[in-house]
Amino acid sequence: MQKTFSALIGIGACFITSAHAQSIDWQKVDEALGRKPAVADDVHRYGFPRTDLTVTLDGVTVKPALALGGWVAFKPMHGGAMVMGDLVLLETEVKPVMAKMIANGLEITALHNHLLRADPATFYMHVAGHGDPVKLASAIHDALAESKTPMTAAQANPPPVIDLDTAKLDQIIGVKGQANGGVYQFNVKRRDPISDDDMLLTPVSAMGVATAINFQPTGGGKAAITGDFVMTSDEVNPVIAALRTHGIEVTALHSHMLNEQPRLFFMHFWANDDAIKLAEGLRAAIEKTASTKN
Template sequence: MNTLRWFQIGIIVLSVWVSGQSVAQQPSNNPVALDTVKIEQLTGIKGKLDAAESVFKVSQPRTDLNAIVAGVKMTPPMGLTSWAGFQAAGDQVMVMGDIVLQEDQVNPVMSAALDNGLQVTGLHNHFLWDKPRIMFMHIGGMGTLETLAAGVGKVFAKVQETHSGKKPAAAIKLDAAKTSLDPKPIEAIIGAPVEKTGEVYKVTLGRTTQMNDHSAGKAMGVNTWAVFAGSDEKAIVEGDFAMLESELQGVLKALRGAGINIAAIHHHMVNETPKIVFLHYWGAGSVSDLAKGIKAALDTQAKS
């Protein structure tokens, strides 16, 4: 066989090998196509496609708020519009969003998100001197289009259900300076020492992270704490959870499951390793029930 023939055979073999490699290296799962009609059906909200980024976004202006910030009458385009964006992510769908809420809507809407396949990733204010008080809850998730869109639909439905603006009656009235509770059940349930600070009782549990190549821990504010005030049967607990990002959803679900309200989710630091998320909470009830709620949330951190 002449040299030219061997050369031709070599080219054919190489071409087949390269072709096979190309096919093998291609991802087996094609990106899921967004069914925008189904997203609108499941969320109950009309949406708009951003063709440049392939994101389908549903939005709901909060026209019912009648919000005033530092004397300025606000309109929905000034950051008072709830939204959720859907984007294909391989064989799954990713959702991110920001939900505009009054204070009394925060925890019912948060529970609706957590109970329906969504993550809650942030909770904070965007304004000062706002009337009524307005909070912003960030949501996210990765999964099937059906699960995520239905979850977003539940969130928007709960916003509509609770939008009357009626403030709930105070859950409890007490003077923290007249605290008479027994701290022993707190220590027994949570499993940590209780310190009396003034007239109230406080539990503090440290965490550790690295800041600028130095360890930062309990005394530097990297800690979970709970303050109890009131009587054994009529008490409040308020405090702060320090968590890894992977622990946030478990802690949220445990606290909400115990009827404890979430007041804020945010960061206290930047550039720390590992990243620490902080969650502020408030609950009312008997001392034992409140301590059990805090313990349940702590237990989720031990398991994560």
Template structure:
């Protein structure tokens, strides 16, 4: 190409010096945005939200108002096991207040396939985001789906009314207090020793919960420990020391392949590998899995999975 023809192109292109000067203007604005921290609240602060949701919740770590909606209305079978609601059918939503007076709603909701589209439409009418749509179980009857929901706003009652309207498109029962009696047909001490954490009972299910050690950020918001970053190992007693395990392991990218290998080494059935959020940092991945067998043996086989991730007991 002739020099005369090149001249207009060269004139239009930024010089190296000009390009270096202009680069900072193209950097994401969020790099300069100050992170927003959650603030402590009390149950009294959430009384109006509880009224809208239709039942009681609890306060976790003084910052996260949590309400469970277990699908006690469903009679679900997976691999010949009648799945109790607290094993894998526990819808729940959480609210967190932030230092800028805003509120975050996050949740994980179980819907039947027949309810799915109407539930999604209701979420969208109320501008509640969907960040994941997936399954927790294999070979299930009836067919159910799990959705992760997310909205950041300034009026917690508006958030509560929106998610309540979506629940009203389903047969989800109103929340009520759970039975916390420890299952008497599981060796929970052996499970605790094997998992390296003290578990807790929830409506006949024994649960060992772990949270990520890192600070997890969603956009500009620092998430409280355990919100959207939990590994949960749930044991449903089947008699004679046996259990069905439905679990969810939280990982960063560098941990994923090792965890998958360890799960298969433990003869665990993999269900789904996916994300729960859209803007989390570090980026988190989750694997849902299923196993049936001697509860203590399964717990011992799963302990290497815990060790392979950067987590600590939630207690």
């Protein structure tokens, strides 16, 4: 009886969310942000890659899809929308962007590095808000205009070839990856549901709460890897141990949100080595988390 009641609640919530999604004028949101989104279920996710930057790390020129892909995601909620995002900024851009975000009623939920030794150094500002989606979009646009983040979407170019054995990488990681801007990307979902302010964060990849793993080919079967593991507190040190045992550097450990359930930690990493060897190390770390994989 309890399961049936819970199922009915879930179905009702889906109908309410669907109704809210239909009432949002997404074209106005698109216009406010100056770009089209990737749409997954009821989430509209807008990319703000730092295509204007040339960032190098340990001799590797970092592609935007590897570690410079800022984004904001809108999800219908309570008659409006919730927004979450992760914006890529230079050190000199942090203060003016933060000031504008706060002035426009948005919350700053985290500010930190993801990489070490990058030149120039990049910082990552996580933001959140709830309300009218067009007003939220305008506020985010105005804040980002305080930086040199490109405010018009870049023209699509033919995607570079991924010079890696991607089928083998899929097999090892345990999920199917996809190519994006010369980078091979994986999203590994957790088995447990994740919510923020009692709102279920689905789909998890679009909302930034799936483990993200990126491979950028660097020649001769090698790849630079980075991304972030999404973990509960008891998983943190087992994942650190697994990564370090396999020659993968841990570069940051922190939170991204303020009110999520369960409490989550995000661990960023870096290496440039044989891609298959690195994939095996990443899989060993994934095994220390409550993740879904083959």
